[in-house]
Amino acid sequence: AQSVTQPDARVTVSEGASLQLRCKYSYFGTPYLFWYVQYPRQGLQLLLKYYPGDPVVQGVNGFEAEFSKSNSSFHLRKASVHWSDWAVYFCAVSMNMGYKLTFGTGTSLLVDP
Amino acid sequence: GGIITQTPKFLIGQEGQKLTLKCQQNFNHDTMYWYRQDSGKGLRLIYYSITENDLQKGDLSEGYDASREKKSSFSLTVTSAQKNEMAVFLCASSRTGVQDTQYFGPGTRLLVL
Numbered sequence: 701a702q703s704v705t706q707p708d709a710r711v712t713v714s715e716g717a718s719l720q721l722r723c724k725y726s727y728f729g730t731p732y733l734f735w736y737v738q739y740p741r742q743g744l745q746l747l748l749k750y751y752p753g754d755p756v757v758q759g760v761n762g763f764e765a766e767f768s769k770s771n772s773s774f775h776l777r778k779a780s781v782h783w784s785d786w787a788v789y790f791c792a793v794s795m796n797m798g799y800k801l802t803f804g805t806g807t808s809l810l811v812d813p
Numbered sequence: 814g815g816i817i818t819q820t821p822k823f824l825i826g827q828e829g830q831k832l833t834l835k836c837q838q839n840f841n842h843d844t845m846y847w848y849r850q851d852s853g854k855g856l857r858l859i860y861y862s863i864t865e866n867d868l869q870k871g872d873l874s875e876g877y878d879a880s881r882e883k884k885s886s887f888s889l890t891v892t893s894a895q896k897n898e899m900a901v902f903l904c905a906s907s908r909t910g911v912q913d914t915q916y917f918g919p920g921t922r923l924l925v926l
Contacts, residue, residue, distance in 0.1 A: 706855075709853070732911065732912070734911075736917075741919065742919055743817065743903060743905075743916075743917030743918050743919050743920060744856075744903070744905075744915075744917040745917070746914045746915070749914075751912075790855060790856065794911040798910055798911065799844060799861055799863060799869070799910045799911060800858060800861070800871070800911070801858070801911055801915070803848075803855040803856040803857075804855050805853060805854055805855040806855050
Protein backbone atom coordinates (compact mmCIF):
# COMPACT_ATOMS: atom_id res chain seq x y z
CA ALA A 701 0.00 0.00 0.00
CA GLN A 702 1.13 3.52 -0.65
CA SER A 703 2.20 5.69 2.24
CA VAL A 704 3.87 9.00 2.90
CA THR A 705 6.05 10.02 5.84
CA GLN A 706 6.81 13.58 6.83
CA PRO A 707 9.35 13.09 9.63
CA ASP A 708 9.32 16.66 10.89
CA ALA A 709 6.13 17.74 12.64
CA ARG A 710 7.42 21.30 13.04
CA VAL A 711 10.17 23.31 11.39
CA THR A 712 11.24 26.82 12.37
CA VAL A 713 13.29 29.01 10.03
CA SER A 714 14.28 32.64 10.01
CA GLU A 715 12.78 34.92 7.40
CA GLY A 716 15.11 35.04 4.42
CA ALA A 717 16.71 31.69 5.19
CA SER A 718 16.44 28.66 2.94
CA LEU A 719 13.96 25.88 3.62
CA GLN A 720 13.71 22.16 3.10
CA LEU A 721 10.71 20.12 4.17
CA ARG A 722 11.18 16.40 3.98
CA CYS A 723 8.86 13.80 2.46
CA LYS A 724 9.48 10.08 2.06
CA TYR A 725 7.11 7.83 0.17
CA SER A 726 6.59 4.11 0.09
CA TYR A 727 5.25 2.63 -3.10
CA PHE A 728 6.50 -0.09 -5.43
CA GLY A 729 5.80 1.56 -8.70
CA THR A 730 5.78 4.96 -10.31
CA PRO A 731 4.49 7.47 -7.80
CA TYR A 732 2.70 10.68 -8.55
CA LEU A 733 3.61 13.15 -5.83
CA PHE A 734 2.11 16.39 -4.61
CA TRP A 735 2.78 19.16 -2.12
CA TYR A 736 -0.17 21.05 -0.67
CA VAL A 737 -0.13 24.03 1.71
CA GLN A 738 -2.73 24.97 4.30
CA TYR A 739 -2.69 28.58 5.47
CA PRO A 740 -4.36 29.36 8.80
CA ARG A 741 -8.13 28.84 8.70
CA GLN A 742 -8.07 28.02 4.99
CA GLY A 743 -8.43 24.93 2.86
CA LEU A 744 -5.48 23.21 1.25
CA GLN A 745 -3.96 24.63 -1.92
CA LEU A 746 -1.76 22.83 -4.42
CA LEU A 747 1.86 24.02 -4.46
CA LEU A 748 3.24 21.64 -7.06
CA LYS A 749 2.91 18.17 -8.48
CA TYR A 750 5.28 15.58 -9.93
CA TYR A 751 4.53 13.31 -12.85
CA PRO A 752 7.28 11.01 -14.17
CA GLY A 753 9.77 13.14 -16.04
CA ASP A 754 12.04 15.95 -14.90
CA PRO A 755 12.83 15.20 -11.23
CA VAL A 756 12.83 18.89 -10.25
CA VAL A 757 9.40 20.45 -10.24
CA GLN A 758 8.71 24.16 -9.95
CA GLY A 759 5.68 25.38 -8.04
CA VAL A 760 4.06 28.62 -6.99
CA ASN A 761 5.63 31.31 -4.80
CA GLY A 762 9.21 30.16 -5.43
CA PHE A 763 8.76 26.61 -4.14
CA GLU A 764 10.32 23.63 -5.86
CA ALA A 765 10.63 19.93 -5.08
CA GLU A 766 12.97 17.21 -6.20
CA PHE A 767 11.97 13.61 -6.78
CA SER A 768 14.56 10.97 -5.91
CA LYS A 769 13.73 7.37 -6.74
CA SER A 770 16.88 6.06 -5.05
CA ASN A 771 15.97 7.81 -1.78
CA SER A 772 12.18 7.44 -2.15
CA SER A 773 11.92 11.12 -1.40
CA PHE A 774 10.18 14.24 -2.63
CA HIS A 775 11.58 17.10 -0.55
CA LEU A 776 10.21 20.63 -0.82
CA ARG A 777 12.62 23.57 -1.02
CA LYS A 778 12.57 27.32 -1.08
CA ALA A 779 15.61 29.55 -1.38
CA SER A 780 14.35 32.42 0.79
CA VAL A 781 11.42 32.07 3.17
CA HIS A 782 8.92 34.89 3.66
CA TRP A 783 6.77 35.41 6.74
CA SER A 784 3.71 34.68 4.61
CA ASP A 785 4.96 31.11 4.14
CA TRP A 786 3.90 30.36 7.73
CA ALA A 787 1.55 27.40 7.17
CA VAL A 788 1.18 23.62 7.32
CA TYR A 789 2.63 21.70 4.38
CA PHE A 790 1.35 18.31 3.31
CA CYS A 791 3.02 15.81 1.01
CA ALA A 792 0.74 13.38 -0.84
CA VAL A 793 1.14 10.38 -3.14
CA SER A 794 -1.10 8.66 -5.64
CA MET A 795 -0.67 5.36 -7.38
CA ASN A 796 -1.86 4.72 -10.90
CA MET A 797 -3.35 8.20 -11.19
CA GLY A 798 -6.72 7.06 -9.88
CA TYR A 799 -8.88 9.07 -7.55
CA LYS A 800 -7.17 8.55 -4.19
CA LEU A 801 -4.48 10.66 -2.63
CA THR A 802 -2.64 9.49 0.48
CA PHE A 803 -1.49 12.40 2.61
CA GLY A 804 1.33 12.68 5.09
CA THR A 805 0.77 14.01 8.59
CA GLY A 806 1.95 17.49 7.66
CA THR A 807 4.82 19.77 8.69
CA SER A 808 4.07 23.06 10.43
CA LEU A 809 6.40 25.80 9.23
CA LEU A 810 7.04 28.66 11.63
CA VAL A 811 8.89 31.72 10.37
CA ASP A 812 10.96 33.82 12.76
CA PRO A 813 10.85 37.53 11.84
CA GLY B 814 -12.25 30.24 -11.09
CA GLY B 815 -14.63 28.79 -8.60
CA ILE B 816 -15.26 28.25 -4.96
CA ILE B 817 -16.10 25.47 -2.54
CA THR B 818 -18.52 26.32 0.24
CA GLN B 819 -18.89 24.18 3.34
CA THR B 820 -21.70 24.53 5.86
CA PRO B 821 -21.76 24.87 8.72
CA LYS B 822 -18.36 26.32 9.62
CA PHE B 823 -18.67 25.01 13.17
CA LEU B 824 -20.75 22.09 14.39
CA ILE B 825 -21.29 21.15 18.01
CA GLY B 826 -23.10 17.91 18.63
CA GLN B 827 -24.06 15.50 21.34
CA GLU B 828 -22.88 11.92 21.72
CA GLY B 829 -24.94 9.56 19.55
CA GLN B 830 -26.37 12.36 17.43
CA LYS B 831 -26.60 12.15 13.62
CA LEU B 832 -24.86 15.17 12.10
CA THR B 833 -24.85 16.31 8.47
CA LEU B 834 -22.20 18.42 6.75
CA LYS B 835 -22.76 20.01 3.35
CA CYS B 836 -20.46 20.98 0.53
CA GLN B 837 -21.18 22.96 -2.65
CA GLN B 838 -18.83 23.63 -5.58
CA ASN B 839 -19.30 25.84 -8.62
CA PHE B 840 -16.29 24.58 -10.59
CA ASN B 841 -18.56 22.13 -12.46
CA HIS B 842 -16.17 19.39 -11.38
CA ASP B 843 -17.12 15.73 -11.72
CA THR B 844 -15.29 14.42 -8.66
CA MET B 845 -15.85 15.41 -5.06
CA TYR B 846 -14.17 14.22 -1.85
CA TRP B 847 -14.64 14.26 1.90
CA TYR B 848 -11.56 14.13 4.13
CA ARG B 849 -11.17 14.11 7.87
CA GLN B 850 -8.27 16.08 9.35
CA ASP B 851 -7.11 15.24 12.86
CA SER B 852 -4.25 17.00 14.57
CA GLY B 853 -1.04 15.09 13.91
CA LYS B 854 -2.69 12.60 11.55
CA GLY B 855 -2.93 14.44 8.28
CA LEU B 856 -5.91 13.99 5.99
CA ARG B 857 -7.77 10.72 5.60
CA LEU B 858 -10.24 10.04 2.83
CA ILE B 859 -13.76 9.22 3.99
CA TYR B 860 -15.80 9.09 0.77
CA TYR B 861 -15.46 10.29 -2.78
CA SER B 862 -17.80 10.51 -5.74
CA ILE B 863 -16.77 10.52 -9.39
CA THR B 864 -20.12 11.66 -10.72
CA GLU B 865 -23.65 12.49 -9.64
CA ASN B 866 -25.22 9.65 -7.61
CA ASP B 867 -21.90 7.79 -7.39
CA LEU B 868 -20.31 6.93 -4.03
CA GLN B 869 -16.94 5.32 -3.33
CA LYS B 870 -15.64 4.42 0.11
CA GLY B 871 -12.34 5.78 1.27
CA ASP B 872 -10.07 4.55 4.03
CA LEU B 873 -12.22 5.91 6.86
CA SER B 874 -15.82 5.33 5.75
CA GLU B 875 -17.04 3.40 8.80
CA GLY B 876 -19.34 5.60 10.86
CA TYR B 877 -20.18 7.86 7.93
CA ASP B 878 -22.70 8.06 5.10
CA ALA B 879 -22.48 10.28 2.05
CA SER B 880 -24.83 11.53 -0.63
CA ARG B 881 -24.22 13.06 -4.08
CA GLU B 882 -27.66 13.96 -5.39
CA LYS B 883 -26.44 16.80 -7.60
CA LYS B 884 -23.19 17.36 -9.45
CA SER B 885 -22.53 20.50 -7.45
CA SER B 886 -23.18 19.16 -3.95
CA PHE B 887 -21.83 16.42 -1.72
CA SER B 888 -23.11 15.75 1.79
CA LEU B 889 -21.52 13.80 4.60
CA THR B 890 -23.38 12.37 7.60
CA VAL B 891 -21.78 11.33 10.84
CA THR B 892 -24.13 8.50 11.75
CA SER B 893 -23.45 8.51 15.51
CA ALA B 894 -21.19 11.19 16.95
CA GLN B 895 -18.57 9.96 19.39
CA LYS B 896 -18.10 11.71 22.73
CA ASN B 897 -15.15 14.14 22.85
CA GLU B 898 -14.64 13.79 19.11
CA MET B 899 -12.92 16.79 17.60
CA ALA B 900 -11.92 17.04 13.95
CA VAL B 901 -12.02 19.17 10.84
CA PHE B 902 -13.86 17.84 7.79
CA LEU B 903 -12.59 19.05 4.45
CA CYS B 904 -14.48 18.86 1.18
CA ALA B 905 -12.61 18.96 -2.12
CA SER B 906 -13.38 18.71 -5.82
CA SER B 907 -11.44 18.03 -9.00
CA ARG B 908 -12.27 17.87 -12.68
CA THR B 909 -11.60 14.15 -12.82
CA GLY B 910 -8.97 12.13 -10.91
CA VAL B 911 -5.77 13.05 -9.10
CA GLN B 912 -4.09 14.23 -12.29
CA ASP B 913 -6.32 17.28 -11.91
CA THR B 914 -5.81 19.66 -9.05
CA GLN B 915 -8.01 19.12 -6.02
CA TYR B 916 -9.56 22.32 -4.72
CA PHE B 917 -10.42 22.38 -1.04
CA GLY B 918 -13.06 24.13 1.00
CA PRO B 919 -12.28 25.90 4.29
CA GLY B 920 -13.59 23.03 6.41
CA THR B 921 -16.23 22.28 9.01
CA ARG B 922 -14.96 22.05 12.58
CA LEU B 923 -16.76 19.40 14.62
CA LEU B 924 -16.85 19.16 18.40
CA VAL B 925 -18.86 16.50 20.19
CA LEU B 926 -19.71 17.10 23.82
